[in-house]
Amino acid sequence: MDDATSEQSGQEEIDYVELDDIIEKEFGSDKENLIMILQAIQQRYNYLSEGALNYLSEKIGVPISQIYGVATFYATFKLKPRGRNIISICRGTACHVRGGQRVFEKVENDLNISDGETTADNRFTFETVRCIGGCSLGPMAKINDDMYGRLSSDRIEKILDQYE
Amino acid sequence: MKIQSEKDLKYIRQEYAKTLYTPDVTKVNIGMAMCGIANGAQASFQKASEAFSGDNGISINKTGCIGFCEVEPLVEIFENGKPRVVYKYITEDKILDAIQDYRDGTFNKKWIVGQMREPHSILEDDIDNPLANVPLLKGIPVFENIPFYDRQVKIVTRNCGYIDPDSIEEYIARRGYFAFFHALNDLEPKQIIDIIKMSALRGRGGGGFPAGIKWASCAKHDSDRYVICNADEGNPGAYVDRSIIEGDPHSILEGMLIAALAIGSSQGFIYVRHEYPLSIKRLITAIKAAEKYGLLGDNIGGSDFSFQIKISTGAGAYVCGESTALMSSLEGKVGRPRAKYVHTVDKGFRDGPSNLNNVETYANVPAILLKGAEWYTSLGTEHSKGTKLFSLVGNVTNSGLVEVPMGISLREIVFDIGEGVPGNKAFKAIQTGGPSGGCIPEKLLDLPVDYQKLTDVGSMMGAGGMVVLDEGVCMVDIARYFIEFSKDESCGQCNPCREGIKQMLTILTGICEGTGKEGDIELLEELGSMLQKFCLCALGTSVANPVLATIFYFRKEYEAHIREKKCPAGFCKALVNPKTDKPKN
Numbered sequence: 001m002d003d004a005t006s007e008q009s010g011q012e013e014i015d016y017v018e019l020d021d022i023i024e025k026e027f028g029s030d031k032e033n034l035i036m037i038l039q040a041i042q043q044r045y046n047y048l049s050e051g052a053l054n055y056l057s058e059k060i061g062v063p064i065s066q067i068y069g070v071a072t073f074y075a076t077f078k079l080k081p082r083g084r085n086i087i088s089i090c091r092g093t094a095c096h097v098r099g100g101q102r103v104f105e106k107v108e109n110d111l112n113i114s115d116g117e118t119t120a121d122n123r124f125t126f127e128t129v130r131c132i133g134g135c136s137l138g139p140m141a142k143i144n145d146d147m148y149g150r151l152s153s154d155r156i157e158k159i160l161d162q163y164e
Numbered sequence: 165m166k167i168q169s170e171k172d173l174k175y176i177r178q179e180y181a182k183t184l185y186t187p188d189v190t191k192v193n194i195g196m197a198m199c200g201i202a203n204g205a206q207a208s209f210q211k212a213s214e215a216f217s218g219d220n221g222i223s224i225n226k227t228g229c230i231g232f233c234e235v236e237p238l239v240e241i242f243e244n245g246k247p248r249v250v251y252k253y254i255t256e257d258k259i260l261d262a263i264q265d266y267r268d269g270t271f272n273k274k275w276i277v278g279q280m281r282e283p284h285s286i287l288e289d290d291i292d293n294p295l296a297n298v299p300l301l302k303g304i305p306v307f308e309n310i311p312f313y314d315r316q317v318k319i320v321t322r323n324c325g326y327i328d329p330d331s332i333e334e335y336i337a338r339r340g341y342f343a344f345f346h347a348l349n350d351l352e353p354k355q356i357i358d359i360i361k362m363s364a365l366r367g368r369g370g371g372g373f374p375a376g377i378k379w380a381s382c383a384k385h386d387s388d389r390y391v392i393c394n395a396d397e398g399n400p401g402a403y404v405d406r407s408i409i410e411g412d413p414h415s416i417l418e419g420m421l422i423a424a425l426a427i428g429s430s431q432g433f434i435y436v437r438h439e440y441p442l443s444i445k446r447l448i449t450a451i452k453a454a455e456k457y458g459l460l461g462d463n464i465g466g467s468d469f470s471f472q473i474k475i476s477t478g479a480g481a482y483v484c485g486e487s488t489a490l491m492s493s494l495e496g497k498v499g500r501p502r503a504k505y506v507h508t509v510d511k512g513f514r515d516g517p518s519n520l521n522n523v524e525t526y527a528n529v530p531a532i533l534l535k536g537a538e539w540y541t542s543l544g545t546e547h548s549k550g551t552k553l554f555s556l557v558g559n560v561t562n563s564g565l566v567e568v569p570m571g572i573s574l575r576e577i578v579f580d581i582g583e584g585v586p587g588n589k590a591f592k593a594i595q596t597g598g599p600s601g602g603c604i605p606e607k608l609l610d611l612p613v614d615y616q617k618l619t620d621v622g623s624m625m626g627a628g629g630m631v632v633l634d635e636g637v638c639m640v641d642i643a644r645y646f647i648e649f650s651k652d653e654s655c656g657q658c659n660p661c662r663e664g665i666k667q668m669l670t671i672l673t674g675i676c677e678g679t680g681k682e683g684d685i686e687l688l689e690e691l692g693s694m695l696q697k698f699c700l701c702a703l704g705t706s707v708a709n710p711v712l713a714t715i716f717y718f719r720k721e722y723e724a725h726i727r728e729k730k731c732p733a734g735f736c737k738a739l740v741n742p743k744t745d746k747p748k749n
C-alpha cells in the first residue's frame with residue numbers, strides 16, 4: 001500500500017522491531033498474556049491489523065484462528081482502523097436513566113455516524129462502552145483518555161469542538 | 165528496607181501517623197479517584213502544587229474517594245491542633261480560595277461539607293483521637309453526622325479518602341499489614357480459615373458464597389494453588405470495587421496475602437477490567453511498593469512463605485466476571501463459562517485449585533483478623549454479616565459510595581442517606597444486582613439489606629450497584645435496556661441464552677415501540693422461566709430477572725404499552741405520554 005492511501009484509511013506501516021518489543025520484552029512471548037499483548041498492539045497502532053496478528057501468531061505459537069477468536073470475542077478489540085479521536089459514550093444504567101440516550105443521539109446526529117463507525121475525515125470514531133464506573137456523574141463520556149461527566153447534549157457539542 | 169516483623173511495621177506506623185494526623189504543615193488532601201478527576205480534581209491539584217511550589221508550610225496530597233461523589237471534587241484541609249474541614253465542589257478556580265478560607269479561619273459555610281471529627285479508621289481503636297481536644301467550629305456540621313454519613317460503617321472503605329493510595333507507608337500508618345503479620349506469626353492456616361468461617365463473611369461479588377468454606381475447599385489440595393481477585397466489575401451502575409482499588413489498593417493485597425497463607429498458595433492474580441486504567445495504575449504501584457518492602461516476593465518477613473501477585477486485564481466482556489470465564493480469560497483465551505460440576509476450587513486456572521474472591525471480599529479480611537470474628541458478626545442480620553458497599557446512583561439527591569451495615573432498610577439508604585429523589589419527582593423503584601437483578605418497588609422499601617431477603621423479592625444483593633429510578637423511568641424500557649445489554653454480552657455458546665435473549669429483546673423493543681400485542685407478556689414469562697432453567701451459566705439463568713421482576717411489580721405499565729399504546733412514564737417516544745396526551749416525538 002502506498003503512503004497516500006495508507007494515510008487516508010488511518011493505517012500505518014507496522015514496525016516489526018517495535019512489535020517484538022511489545023511481544024517479547026513487555027510480555028515474554030507468553031501465550032497467557034495474549035489479551036494484554038493485543039491491548040498493547042492496539043494501543044500502539046489504534047487497531048489490530050491482519051499483518052500484526054499474523055506476526056503475533058507465529059511469534060507466540062498460537063494459531064491465527066484462535067487469535068481471531070479472542071480478538072473478536074472481546075469488545076475492546078477493533079479490526080478496522082479508527083479515527084484520530086475516539087469518543088466512548090457510556091451506556092451504563094445510571095447514565096441511561098439520567099438521559100444518556102440524548103447524548104448518544106446528539107453525537108450520532110452531529111457526526112452522522114453510528115456506533116462503531118468513523119467519520120469520513122477520520123477525525124472521530126464513535127464507540128459505546130458498558131459503564132465506565134463514573135455513575136454518580138452520569139451521563140458520562142470518555143474522549144481518548146479524558147473523562148467528562150454531567151453531560152448534556154449542549155455540552156457534548158462544545159467538548160467535541162476541542163478535538164481536532 | 166524489608167519489613168521483617170511487627171516491630172518494623174510499628175516503626176513505620178509511628179513515623180507516618182504524624183504526617184496523617186499531626187503534620188507540621190497545612191495539609192490539603194484532594195480526592196483523586198477517577199470520579200474526582202473527571203470533575204476537575206487533577207487540575208486543582210496542579211494549580212495548588214504550582215501556586216505553593218516554594219512553600220514549605222503546606223503540602224498538597226492526593227487521596228482516593230471519600231464517597232460523597234455528588235459534591236465532588238472534595239478537598240480536605242487541616243493543620244495540627246486545628247479542625248479538619250472538608251470542602252465541596254472545589255474545582256481549579258476555587259482551590260486557592262478554599263486554602264485561603266481555611267488559613268484565614270473564615271470557614272465559608274457554603275463551601276463546606278463538614279468538619280471531620282474522627283479521622284481514624286475502624287482499625288485504629290488502639291490510639292487516641294487526635295481531635296479529642298480540638299474545639300468544634302460553630303455553625304459547621306460534623307462531617308460524620310451529616311445524613312449521608314451518619315449511618316455508614318466504614319470497614320472496606322476504611323482508608324478511602326484518608327490516605328494517599330500510592331503510599332504504602334500511609335496504609336501501614338493506619339494499621340495496614342498488621343493483620344497479615346499476625347496471621348504469619350501467630351496463626352496456623354487452619355486457624356485463619358476458622359476465623360473467616362466464624363465471621364460468616366460471604367462473597368461480595370454477587371453470589372454470596374461463604375468465603376471461609378471456599379478457602380477450606382481450596383486449601384485441602386496439594387498441587388499449586390492460585391489466589392485470584394475478581395476486579396472485573398462489569399455490572400453497569402456499580403463502581404464499588406473501583407473505589408476500593410483507587411482509594412486503598414493495599415487492603416486488597418493484604419487480604420490476598422492472608423488468603424494465600426491460609427490456602428497455601430504462592431501465586432496470586434488480580435483480573436481488572438481495562439476500562440479502569442487508574443485502578444490498574446494504582447495496583448501496579450501498590451504491588452511494586454509491597455515488593456520493595458518485602459511484603460510480596462520470596463520469604464516474606466523472613467519466613468518460608470512466598471507470594472507474588474500479577475495483574476491481568478480484561479478486554480470488555482461482562483461475562484468474564486463469571487468465575488470459569490475469568491479463569492479462561494486469565495489464560496489468554498476466549499472467556500466462555502463452562503459447566504461447574506467440577507468446582508474451580510478443585511480445578512480452575514491452569515487446571516489447578518483456584519480460589520476466586522471479589523475485591524470487596526478481600527478488603528474485609530484484614531479487618532476481620534485484627535478485630536475478630538465476633539466483632540464482625542455483631543454487625544448485620546442472621547444470614548448476612550458485616551457491611552456492604554453500594555454505589556447509590558441514578559435519580560437520587562446524594563449519589564455516592566455508601567458502606568452500610570447489613571440489615572439496614574432500603575428506605576434508609578434511599579431516603580436518609582440518599583435524601584430521596586431530586587427535582588420534585590416521585591420515587592419509583594430501585595434496581596440492584598444489575599443485569600441479574602430486579603427492580604424493587606416503593607412498597608418493599610422497608611426490606612433489610614440481606615442476601616436472602618433481596619433474592620426473595622426477585623432481585624439480588626449483587627455486586628453493589630444500586631440505581632434509583634424516578635417516575636420518569638419506564639419499567640419496560642429498563643427491562644429492554646438490560647436485555648439489550650445481555651444480548652451483547654452473552655458469550656453465545658449455549659442455545660437458550662443466545663436465542664432466548666434475542667427473542668426477549670425483539671418482544672420488549674416491540675412493546676416500547678408500540679407494536680406490542682396481547683400474549684407478549686405471557687411469552688416473556690415463558691421465555692424467562694425457560695432461560696432460568698436451561699442456561700449453562702449464571703449469566704443466562706439470571707438474565708431474565710429484570711424482565712420477570714418488572715412484569716411482576718409493574719405489569720400495568722406493560723399493559724398500558726400494549727393495550728392503550730401509552731407509556732405511563734412518558735419515556736417511550738413512539739407512545740402517547742399520558743401527561744400531554746401526545747406521542748413524545
Ligand SMILES: Cc1cc2nc3c(=O)[nH]c(=O)nc-3n(C[C@H](O)[C@H](O)[C@H](O)COP(=O)(O)O)c2cc1C
Nearest residue numbers: 367368369394397398485486487521522525702703
Ligand atoms: C455474568 C457474571 C458476571 C460476574 N461479574 C462479576 C464481577 O464483575 N465481579 C465479581 O466479583 N464477581 C462477578 N461475578 C461473580 C463471580 O462469578 C464469582 O462468584 C465471584 O467473583 C466470587 O467471589 P466472591 O465469592 O468473593 O463474591 C459474576 C458472575 C456472573 C455469572
